[in-house]
Amino acid sequence: xxxxxxxxxxxxxxxxxxxxxxxxxxxxxxxxxxxxxxxxxxxxxxxxxxxxxxxxxxxxxxxxxxxxxxxxxxxxxxxxxxxxxxxxxxxxxxxxxxxxxxxxxxxxxxxxxx
Amino acid sequence: xxxxxxxxxxxxxxxxxxxxxxxxxxxxxxxxxxxxxxxxxxxxxxxxxxxxxxxxxxxxxxxxxxxxxxxxxxxxxxxxxxxxxxxxxxxxxxxxxxxxxxxxxxxxx
Numbered sequence: 001x002x003x004x005x006x007x008x009x010x011x012x013x014x015x016x017x018x019x020x021x022x023x024x025x026x027x028x029x030x031x032x033x034x035x036x037x038x039x040x041x042x043x044x045x046x047x048x049x050x051x052x053x054x055x056x057x058x059x060x061x062x063x064x065x066x067x068x069x070x071x072x073x074x075x076x077x078x079x080x081x082x083x084x085x086x087x088x089x090x091x092x093x094x095x096x097x098x099x100x101x102x103x104x105x106x107x108x109x110x111x112x113x114x
Numbered sequence: 115x116x117x118x119x120x121x122x123x124x125x126x127x128x129x130x131x132x133x134x135x136x137x138x139x140x141x142x143x144x145x146x147x148x149x150x151x152x153x154x155x156x157x158x159x160x161x162x163x164x165x166x167x168x169x170x171x172x173x174x175x176x177x178x179x180x181x182x183x184x185x186x187x188x189x190x191x192x193x194x195x196x197x198x199x200x201x202x203x204x205x206x207x208x209x210x211x212x213x214x215x216x217x218x219x220x221x222x223x
Contacts, residue, residue, distance in 0.1 A: 004157070033211070043158070043202060043213035056210045090157050099209055100146040100165070105157030 004106035023091035031096025120214025137203035
């Protein structure tokens with residue numbers, strides 16, 4: 001069974017631009033969660049989508065948004081990029097049918113904002 | 115104060131040592147407790163999962179949860195150089211995972 005895939009793996013952008021990251025979950029998984037990982041703040045939850053609806057949200061500004069498609073693939077968008085948005089963005093997929101489901105992480109997208 | 119506190123280390127031990135990794139937390143609503151391992155340039159992978167209080171053993175790994183003290187631990191017996199990685203504790207009550215900072219472990223041959 002293929003794992004979680006994320007594209008692109010690396011991205012360089014400049015301040016003020018916007019970026020879209022993509023995540024393909026494990027086949028059969030309906031939940032996709034996004035996390036931001038930085039050396040200073042660690043791994044922080046951004047949001048979770050289940051069956052095309054945002055089900056959970058973390059404490060990030062509105063510049064961070066996401067969506068999920070009918071095939072469970074998900075995208076996250078960051079608008080008006082800031083230097084502090086440089087991070088590893090991880091997505092994780094799970095079945096999503098219980099309060100707790102094991103989450104399987106992708107390799108991440110490394111975003112650098114110059 | 116963060117909801118989950120974890121000493122970032124680094125922690126360096128000789129091969130064969132017993133390693134103890136710990137996290138404390140403040141939210142008494144947490145019921146699901148996890149330990150993830152993350153190798154460099156990879157996503158985290160689940161090592162151990164525990165529901166509520168108690169111990170769980172899987173091979174060389176033992177996870178302990180003490181909800182009364184809001185304290186969780188991961189023990190690694192007979193540590194190997196291949197165990198060198200960052201270990202992250204994570205907790206949840208609603209399905210949203212809250213992570214500790216991660217502890218970097220190096221096991222020297």
